[in-house]
Amino acid sequence: MSETVPALLIGGEFRRETSQPRAEIVNPCTEDVLWTAPAAGAAEVAEALAHARAAFPRWAAVHGWERAKVLRAIARAMERRKPEIARALSLEIGRPIAQSEGEVVIAIEQFDWFAGEAERLFGETIPSRQGGRLQAVPEPVGIVAAFTAWNFPVNLLARKIAPALAAGCPVICRPSEQTPLTSTLIALACVEGGVPSGVVQMLHGPADIVTSLLMQAEEVRKISLTGSTRVGKLLLAQAAQTVKRASMELGGHTPVVICEDADVDAAAAQCAAFKFRNAGQVCIAPNRFYVHEDLASRFTDGMVAAARALVLGDSQDPATTMGPLTLASQRDRVEALCVETIADGARCLTGGRRPASRNTGFFFEPTVLADVPDTARIMREEPFGPLAPIATFRDLDDAIGRANSTPYALAAYGFTSSQTKADALSRGLHAGMVGVNTFMIAHAEAPFGGVDHSGMGREGGRQAINDYLNVKMTHFMAA
Known part of the structure; x- marks a missing residue:
């Protein structure tokens, strides 16, 4: 985009306008309006799901070493945009600018780490007691829906996008409505890093539309949430209706x-x-x-x-x-x-x-x-x-x-x-x-996450990618 403004990313294209009312983003330091952002409605969610469905088999078929190259290219794109991302983050959530680049750095580390994980996605062969051999192979779980909070708008997105890409899953992100420019810049880095159309999509918009429709979609097979325990319980109940896998970082104390x-x-x-x-x-x-x-x-x-x-x-x-x-x-x-x-x-x-x-x-x-x-x-x-x-x-x-x-x-x-x-x-x-x-x-x-009412699943470490994978077992016998 010639000018960086809040935009949706759908099917590889940035969209600055929709038929939905635009959202005003308020500066927490001054209470002035920073900018307005487009919001996704039902039509945009349906379009994003269609693009993700088309992208899934293509991205899943890409070898892990090639997916790793894209992840590292995203990391380098984020490095180039680090001051711009940090400024947007600082303006939208009110964190001191002197501290904001640190979050971008740790988000970059997520993409570099999961690039290595993509290269290490090996299965295993087990000798069968009944003869032949047993083969266990990891396969991407499917389309992922990622929901993030406003307090760490760069790192929280990175923790969900990076393992999804490494595993071979398309991911549709619904970031906080408070941070549309920050998330747009992350989307730009993904595109600049070579993510194929429909593999990463960014839908700003009200939860009662975007989240609700993604939760209803049968083709969404995995959700990842960073949010409150209250919201986590609601999404878990909804996930049960279509038997979606869930990983959640919820409230702590x-x-x-x-x-x-x-x-x-x-x-x-x-x-x-x-x-x-x-x-x-x-x-x-x-x-x-x-x-x-x-x-x-x-x-x-x-x-x-x-x-x-x-x-x-x-x-x-x-x-x-x-x-x-x-x-x-x-x-x-x-x-x-x-x-x-x-x-x-x-x-x-x-x-x-x-x-x-x-x-x-x-x-x-x-x-x-x-x-x-x-x-x-x-x-x-x-x-x-x-x-x-x-x-x-x-x-x-x-x-x-x-x-x-x-x-x-x-x-x-x-x-x-x-x-x-x-x-x-x-x-x-x-x-x-x-x-x-x-x-x-x-x-x-290292693995990051809680237990009990603070959630389930892990982000980071070698354990995290398992939440984005199914394991297929095949027993091979000689004909």
Whole structure:
């Protein structure tokens, strides 16, 4: 396209207009309209499905080594467009521009990793006890529908597009309505990388049309969702009607256990950095802090100092270190939850309000809350915002039990200088991923995902591509 504007990608062609009403995209920092975006309706969904049906047998027949070349070419196209993608991401969700290129980098890693996976798609031959040989061969599951959230609009798409392409599946993406330009740029990189027509398609539009029709389509054989547990339950019920395979990264409510032998200053610095990253709008953000009572005062002092050092401001200002909440509704929810937590008996040590210096935008101050009772709603429900509730413990087993007290089990963290306690945290914390003395748990080469109400399936690592494959067994006997 001569000018990069939000557009749908259908059958290899970018479409700037449809018969549906255009969506206004609001800048979370200023509340001004950034741009408008076209929306897909029933006709566009039907057209995309037809293109995907036609593309599937052709793409499935491409050798894994050739699919790998396309994946790597997409990665290189994204590298060329990195500043442009980062700027769109920053404008649409309000993340500081200085931090936005990092997401593009980790998304690029997904395409490079799954290029290797495409090259390693081998079957196996098993000697048969009845004579002959048994052959197990991986085959692409079929058309994939991918649904993503707004908080990581580049990486979440990459985590779904890359394994689908590597496996030989066409993928129809319905990204968040808040991030149409970001997703358009990802689509452009796919086209520039040589993805055949109909293999990757991008449909912006309301969920009640796009998602509903994709879920009803028999030819869609696999869905991948990053979203809330509520939406995950709805899609699982719909998927059952056509027996679609599903992988889902759903809501979390991540605990952190700070043991009495932890390096408390380092722990506080890391906890603050990751809690307030992206204004707390991170699925694996630390959300509940259980601190040994002997360290509580020093830990909270460190968290407060780090929170007060953050610079709230416009996402395009290089000096900004924390931006706004992406949506007004999310800012309002965080504000109400903070007020409720204080009413439940917590002490607000810093923050707890909209910044007085910002008259526009969906800003909320980074907030540290101490003495938070376990009965408070914030200890049971994910805030998805810059609220850090802190409680204390005396016994490690008690802390682990409280950490495991919700049905959400995406991630969990612990800090200790003892290998014995590190092993106890790894074994005892119930989650799909555990970080000990680190928050770095998202890697292209490692499985990412939760259990229980936090989802199923994995993204990343050698396990992820299996969700996009069927295994066909053939028993060969001599004639």
